[in-house]
Structure formats: structure tokens, C-alpha cells
Amino acid sequence: MAHPIPSAEEVVDTLNSSEFLLDPNSFYARMRRDAPLVYIPELQTWMAFRHADVQAVFTDHARFSSKIKFPPEQKDFTQSVNFIDPPRHKSVRALAQQSFTLKRVEAMAPRIREIARGLLDTALERGEFDFILDYANPLPVIVIAEILGVPTDDTVYFTDLSNRIVTMDQGAISELAAYFRTLIAHRAEHPGEDLVTALVQAHDAGETLSEQELVDFCIVLLVGGNETTAKLIGNALLCLRDFPEMRSRLIEQPALTPAFIEEVLRLRAPVQSMPRVVRADTEMHGQTLRAGEQLEVFIGAANRDPDVFEQPDTLQLERKGRHLSFGNGIHFCLGAPLARLEARIALEHVLERLPNIAIRDDADLMPVPAYGFHGLVSMPVRT
Numbered sequence: 191m192a193h194p195i196p197s198a199e200e201v202v203d204t205l206n207s208s209e210f211l212l213d214p215n216s217f218y219a220r221m222r223r224d225a226p227l228v229y230i231p232e233l234q235t236w237m238a239f240r241h242a243d244v245q246a247v248f249t250d251h252a253r254f255s256s257k258i259k260f261p262p263e264q265k266d267f268t269q270s271v272n273f274i275d276p277p278r279h280k281s282v283r284a285l286a287q288q289s290f291t292l293k294r295v296e297a298m299a300p301r302i303r304e305i306a307r308g309l310l311d312t313a314l315e316r317g318e319f320d321f322i323l324d325y326a327n328p329l330p331v332i333v334i335a336e337i338l339g340v341p342t343d344d345t346v347y348f349t350d351l352s353n354r355i356v357t358m359d360q361g362a363i364s365e366l367a368a369y370f371r372t373l374i375a376h377r378a379e380h381p382g383e384d385l386v387t388a389l390v391q392a393h394d395a396g397e398t399l400s401e402q403e404l405v406d407f408c409i410v411l412l413v414g415g416n417e418t419t420a421k422l423i424g425n426a427l428l429c430l431r432d433f434p435e436m437r438s439r440l441i442e443q444p445a446l447t448p449a450f451i452e453e454v455l456r457l458r459a460p461v462q463s464m465p466r467v468v469r470a471d472t473e474m475h476g477q478t479l480r481a482g483e484q485l486e487v488f489i490g491a492a493n494r495d496p497d498v499f500e501q502p503d504t505l506q507l508e509r510k511g512r513h514l515s516f517g518n519g520i521h522f523c524l525g526a527p528l529a530r531l532e533a534r535i536a537l538e539h540v541l542e543r544l545p546n547i548a549i550r551d552d553a554d555l556m557p558v559p560a561y562g563f564h565g566l567v568s569m570p571v572r573t
């Protein structure tokens with residue numbers, strides 16, 4: 191039986207509804223089946239939903255550019271590694287990667303545990319515990335502030351800016367850029383053991399990061415790393431609600447936590463979609479995408495594509511198939527090892543101390559109000 195193709199208006203209404211934001215999966219299933227590639231005039235973008243297409247777009251950077259359009263007033267945060275194409279992307283990424291090493295990340299493990307413990311202590315002393323506001327949100331902000339070498343006196347100001355920047359508030363972008371310019375100038379004169387110093391000093395085959403690239407890289411660590419990791423930690427608790435048999439398995443065998451986190455990433459990807467700009471006219475599903483048009487690929491839909499994942503709506507620790515929650519190809523998430531480490535430690539620590547932690551039955555579950563993200567704004571819990 192033929193199914194009607196949803197109209198562009200219906201797609202926009204659905205994407206903005208709270209039902210979709212809380213559970214996008216029946217809509218995704220319909221789009222994968224009936225309309226894998228649609229143009230939405232209201233949003234001036236194409237949208238793609240199947241795993242094969244999302245993966246192909248991520249890996250074909252020659253055809254799909256990461257240089258998206260910005261408001262004309264935005265000057266900062268336009269040259270960061272995620273918004274540029276080769277050949278410059280290769281050099282910037284190599285320079286950034288040189289400093290943001292696995293060693294630097296792994297060395298943080300004991301400190302991340304300490305931060306998790308401190309946050310939980312404070313929340314439990316107060317009596318009311320909101321898993322997102324008191325635990326999942328502050329953890330990655332504190333971690334990245336310490337990695338960057340933000341002075342302790344500035345932590346409150348820095349956290350406030352980090353929270354504001356998520357909405358791409360232009361004022362917050364300029365303020366944060368100014369903050370990092372000062373920090374970078376200071377570290378150039380007074381080097382430390384931190385990431386900002388390492389970035390200032392990074393050089394490769396005679397190349398260095400320009401001041402703007404440096405500032406923008408610091409900004410992307412906040413924009414790309416904090417809200418996403420916070421939502422991942424929150425989504426882990428949602429998955430424990432949806433798959434209650436997992437709780438005792440994780441408590442008895444904490445070594446299973448990384449596999450569980452991978453399934454949380456797949457089932458409830460914090461980043462649901464990413465934009466690209468078409469470089470040259472391209473045929474897809476019998477339609478022509480014109481050079482200069484925007485295309486949004488839906489990670490959340492790709493991650494439950496039954497062509498790739500058997501019984502895609504179930505949580506399987508031995509899962510085969512590659513989720514796309516950190517992207518794919520040359521822009522693959524630079525912070526994936528840090529995000530995985532933080533989520534693992536956060537979950538292990540909370541289950542160790544509060545094995546019965548669960549979302550309160552009377553909680554009003556408010557989703558992040560943007561279809562490109564998936565997670566809850568707050569999560570009151572009972573312990």
C-alpha cells in the first residue's frame with residue numbers, strides 16, 4: 191500500500207512539537223520509508239533520513255561543505271574546525287589534535303571522578319536532586335574549564351557564558367571570544383600546563399593556528415562539548431528507565447558501562463542533525479540538490495535504520511553496526527573520547543552511590559526545545 195508523503199508544512203509542525211522532541215522515532219520511521227529526502231521551503235533546506243545517505247554526506251566532504259551561512263554580524267566562531275573545509279581543515283585539525291590528545295583526556299579520569307563526587311555530595315546535602323541541573327550540566331563545563339586552564343576565580347563567569355553560548359546568542363559569542371583573547375595573550379606570556387598554552391605553542395610543518403582559529407577552537411569546545419555531553423549523561427538515565435533490566439547488569443558489571451553508553455548514543459543521540467552546504471549539483475533519490483543549497487542530515491533517524499541495525503529500537507550491548515552520533519569522516523567528533531569518558535564516569539559513580547536513582551514519577555519532562563538536539567532540560571530524581 192502506498193503511503194502519502196508528508197507535506198513540508200506537516201514536517202515543520204512535527205519538528206516543532208513537544209511529542210516529537212520527546213520521541214522522534216515514529217516520525218523518523220515514516221520519513222525513512224516514505225520521504226528519505228525532502229525539501230522544506232520554510233527552512234530553506236533539504237533533509238535526509240536514511241543511514242546510507244547520512245553516512246554518504248558525512249564522508250563526501252568534497253561534495254558537501256561544512257561552511258554554512260552565518261548572520262552577517264557574526265565574526266567570531268566562523269573559522270572553527272567544524273565550519274571549515276580542506277585543505278585548511280586538515281592543518282587546523284592536526285594542530286588542534288596535537289594538543290587535545292588522548293593522553294590529556296585520559297589523565298583527567300581521576301579528576302572527573304572527583305568532580306562527579308563533589309557535585310553529588312552537594313546535591314544530596316541539599317535534599318532536592320535534579321540530575322541534569324545539579325550533575326549532568328555542570329560536570330562537562332568544570333572539566334573543560336580545567337583542561338583549558340580557565341583560572342578558578344573565573345569559573346562562575348565562565349559557566350554562565352558557557353550556558354548562554356548554547357543558543358548561539360551573539361552577545362555571548364563576542365563576550366566569550368574576548369575572554370579567550372585575553373586568556374590566550376596571557377598564556378603566550380606566561381605558559382602553563384593547560385590546553386590553551388599547548389594550542390598557542392602548537393606548530394606543524396611551519397604552520398600555526400591564527401588568533402581567530404585559536405579563539406574559535408576554544409569556543410567550539412564549549413559549544414560542541416558541554417550541552418552534548420550533559421544530554422548524553424541525562425539520556426543514560428532515560429535509557430535505564432526504558433530498559434530496566436540494564437540497571438542490575440551495570441551495577442554488577444560496571445565494565446559493561448562503555449557498551450551501554452554506545453547504545454545510549456545510538457538510541458538517544460544528543461545531536462540529532464547536522465547541516466551541510468551542497469557544493470555542486472547532486473542527484474539523490476531522483477531529485478537534484480543544487481549547488482549552494484543547504485542539506486540537513488538526521489543522525490537520530492540514521493541510528494535506528496533497520497537496514498543497518500537489527501531490532502533498532504532495542505538496547506543491545508553486543509550491537510553491530512555503526513551509529514553516527516559523533517558524525518563520520520574528516521569532521522568526526524574530536525571530543526568523542528572525552529565525552530565517552532565523562533559519561534562513563536558520571537554513570538558509574540551515580541549507580542555506585544545511588545543504585546535506585548530514577549526519574550521522579552511526578553516530573554514534568556521538558557525536552558530541549560530544538561529539533562537538532564535530544565535530551566531533557568531538567569530531570570528531578572528520587573534516590
Ligand code: HEM
Pocket residue numbers: 248256271272273283334410411412414415416418419422459460461464514515516517518520521522523524525526528529
Ligand atoms: C556526547 C557528546 C558529543 C556529541 C554527541 C558530539 C557530536 C559531534 C558531531 C555530530 C560532530 C560532527 C560535526 C560535523 O560533522 O559537522 C562533532 C564534531 C566536533 N566535536 Fe563533538 N560531540 C560531543 C562532545 C564533544 C566534546 C566533549 C568536545 C570537546 C570538548 C567536542 C568537540 C568537537 C569538535 C572540535 C568537533 C569538530 C571536529 C572537526 O570538524 O574536525 N565534542 N561532535
